[in-house]
Amino acid sequence: MRPVALVPEIRLLLADDPTLLWARLEAAEGRRLQPPFWASAWSGGQALARYVLDHPALVAGRTVLDVASGSGLVAIAAARAGAASVLANDIDPYATAAIRANAAANGVGGVTCLPHDLLDGDGEGADVILAGDGLYEEGLAVRVLAFLTRQAARGALVLAGDPGRGHVPDGLMDRVATYDRPHLGPADDHRERRPAVFRARRP
Template identity: 60%
Template sequence: MLDFVRTHTRLAPVPFVPEISLFQADEPIALWERTEADGTAQPPPFWAFAWAGGQALARYVLDHPDLVADRSVLDLATGSGLVAVAAARAGARTVTANDIDPLSLAAAHANAEANDVRVQQAAGDLLDTDAEADVVLAGDVFYSRAMATRVLPFLRRAAARGALVLVGDPGRAYLPDDLRPQAGYEVPVAEELESVPMRRVTVWQV
């Protein structure tokens, strides 16, 4: 899977977080077709792009390293691993990238290696469990009703037991309305994915 990630993407700086480089795809539809070339339905290649919420959250963590320094961090639904890499760069004691997509975890591994940081991996669905990390980070997780319905209780449980829980979100449809804003950014995005060249993104605390 690492070979697939590296073959179908190119290493390039992240627009809003240029100190981090990711293996990124130029053509989202073409890449999705390649992931399904063996006839098996695959999730969208969320791992091949720097999504708006993740870029804002990574920027916030890098600009406020005290939030994660010497603490354990879980990057939920890591996608490319951008936020996990940012947490590791900011001095987290341990960073765990979680995703249900094996290609996502392969991308997170490749991206951590490319940025010379160490990121652990947790495969599978964690949403019915309780996070044990000191800090839980989640970028762009409120894109569907089904995802929001499951992820929000997980995040609230983590916050209730004392974890710092931060979410990066560009106004997705199912963002809850009772989160506390921490920062706002104008983030450059891929127009073929977002239909606009910039998104206003807020970092929220649960």
């Protein structure tokens, strides 16, 4: 367990070398597995978790869905900020295990895991939709942004962490925070990027 750089209030089980962990898991399973995104604290998730903890009124007493939850960092932040309930969604079964372990280690209850693809759905009717780690790769970002736009259109508060990879089109969301910490997360994000938080516009 180690504290998260931008969110030291939360401690996570993280891998020193996710690539090595991936190889070991594949060898143990005897099959190809998804990369262990849940074993890192990505910069978009760190930014969104920081924002939620600094603005607890956004989630306090409300139902929250955290999509592409990974390690569960953003879900844990929402629970600590007083959310009535938190659904942590990730399609990787290892992520589900990591979310449960990390939530327990941080002493938060009320986090339920949903281990299936929700991006074509209605957001489980949640009051607040959080997406800390869904904008890293272009193809996934297109689906996540379409999902977030639909949730905002039905009236949900929608917040997304952005690692600065250029997948947030102009005019779709409003930047509400930027963090001057360009070297957060794994090596993939160790460039001169400053993670940000965006809020989806409602029609």
